[in-house]
Every structure is written in structure tokens, then in C-alpha cells.
Amino acid sequence: MLECDHVSVAFGGLVAVDDVSFAVAEGEIVGLIGPNGAGKTTLFNVVTGFLRATSGRVRFRGDAIGGERPDRITVRGIARTFQNIRLFREMSALENVVIGRHIRTRATLLEAVLAAPAHRLEEARVRLRARELLDLVGLGPRAHEPAGSLPYGDQRRLEIARALATEPRLLLLDEPAAGMNPAETRALTALIGSLRRDAGLTIL
Numbered sequence: 176m177l178e179c180d181h182v183s184v185a186f187g188g189l190v191a192v193d194d195v196s197f198a199v200a201e202g203e204i205v206g207l208i209g210p211n212g213a214g215k216t217t218l219f220n221v222v223t224g225f226l227r228a229t230s231g232r233v234r235f236r237g238d239a240i241g242g243e244r245p246d247r248i249t250v251r252g253i254a255r256t257f258q259n260i261r262l263f264r265e266m267s268a269l270e271n272v273v274i275g276r277h278i279r280t281r282a283t284l285l286e287a288v289l290a291a292p293a294h295r296l297e298e299a300r301v302r303l304r305a306r307e308l309l310d311l312v313g314l315g316p317r318a319h320e321p322a323g324s325l326p327y328g329d330q331r332r333l334e335i336a337r338a339l340a341t342e343p344r345l346l347l348l349d350e351p352a353a354g355m356n357p358a359e360t361r362a363l364t365a366l367i368g369s370l371r372r373d374a375g376l377t378i379l
């Protein structure tokens with residue numbers, strides 16, 4: 176499903192990703208491990224179009240996607256979470272998932288916001304789906320709480336729900352268990368397993 180072929184990324188003289196090749200097959204859960212500064216996030220940024228590789232190729236379902244914009248890559252079916260949580264803290268959990276769907280498939284926040292009221296029927300459908308996704312990650316009861324007031328582990332789950340709102344085939348989770356306690360980590364592990372089993376997702 177995803178193939179990275181001799182991918183390197185240099186920031187000036189610093190080689191952050193050095194000739195990395197690997198493949199993720201459909202339906203797999205693959206762990207990418209390495210010490211701090213090994214280049215994991217940088218590689219995610221390349222796969223999701225936030226950065227361009229200095230050399231090498233990235234292919235998704237057979238297509239070369241290197242150099243495409245993030246919103247185009249989202250439309251292809253790749254979604255991600257961020258190592259540093261990026262939620263709209265004042266907005267409710269539900270609104271974060273709803274706006275996540277728009278922003279991830281449009282180039283700018285302005286386009287996303289303008290698109291929201293334009294299609295009311297579509298919007299009702301999006302909200303319904305957002306409710307389902309919150310239930311899936313166990314946040315249904317907190318749908319109307321501001322994202323910034325949620326406990327840390329819940330914010331990470333909300334980021335996953337927001338990523339899922341774009342209906343991805345491949346989900347990239349950047350340090351999903353960082354800062355979680357053992358109980359939260361177990362719940363997250365179960366969630367990741369069910370995303371593969373029940374939603375048919377491939378997870379890196």
C-alpha cells in the first residue's frame with residue numbers, strides 16, 4: 176500500500192532521514208521505531224506532503240505521491256495525527272472532527288470554513304459521521320466539551336477521530352501513546368487493533 180524507496184531528507188547539512196526504504200502492505204500494522212531525532216516525524220511529513228524528500232520515492236497504492244500537496248494526499252486516502260497535538264482547543268470535540276473533515280480535504284482553513292455552510296445536507300451527514308467517529312474512539316459522551324479541556328489521552332483519541340473523518344485507507348500515528356498512562360495505552364492499543372479489524376485500516 177505504501178512504499179518508501181531510498182528516501183532521504185536533508186535540512187541544510189543535517190541529514191534527518193538517510194536512505195530509508197520500507198513497505199507497508201494493506202491491512203498491516205507497522206511500527207516505525209527509532210530514538211529521538213531519528214527522523215520518524217520527518218518521514219511522516221514526507222509521506223503526507225508537508226515536506227518534499229531530498230531524494231527517493233514515495234508510492235501509495237502504486238502512484239508516486241512525492242511532492243503532492245497535503246490536501247491531495249488526504250484525498251488519496253492517507254491521514255495522520257501529530258506528535259504535538261493540534262486541536263482547535265476552544266472548539267468542541269465534535270466540531271474538531273467536523274472541521275477536520277473539511278480542512279484536510281481543502282487547501283486552506285478559509286476554504287474549509289467557507290465550504291461548511293455551503294452544503295447543508297452534506298453538513299448534516301458530516302456531523303452524523305463525526306458522532307459515529309467520536310463513539311468509535313470512546314469520546315461520544317464528551318462530544319460537546321471543548322477539546323482543550325479534555326484529558327491528554329482523550330485529546331490523542333480525538334486527534335485519531337479527526338484523522339478518521341477524512342475516511343483514510345492508511346493512518347499514520349505519530350507517537351500515539353506519548354504521555355499516556357498504562358491504562359490509556361492499553362485502551363489505545365485496543366482501538367488501533369479494532370481500526371484494522373473493523374474498519375479495514377492500514378496503520379503505520
Ligand SMILES: Nc1ncnc2c1ncn2[C@@H]1O[C@H](COP(=O)(O)OP(=O)(O)OP(=O)(O)O)[C@@H](O)[C@H]1O
Binds near residue numbers: 186191215218258
Ligand atoms: N524543519 C526542520 N529544520 C531543520 N531540522 C529539522 C527540521 N525538522 C526536523 N529536523 C531535525 O531532523 C532530525 C529528525 O527529527 P524528527 O523530528 O524527524 O525525529 P523523530 O524521530 O520524530 O524524533 P522524536 O522521537 O523526538 O519525535 C532532528 O535532528 C531534528 O532536529
Ligand SMILES: [Mg+2]
Binds near residue numbers: 215258349
Ligand atoms: Mg517525532
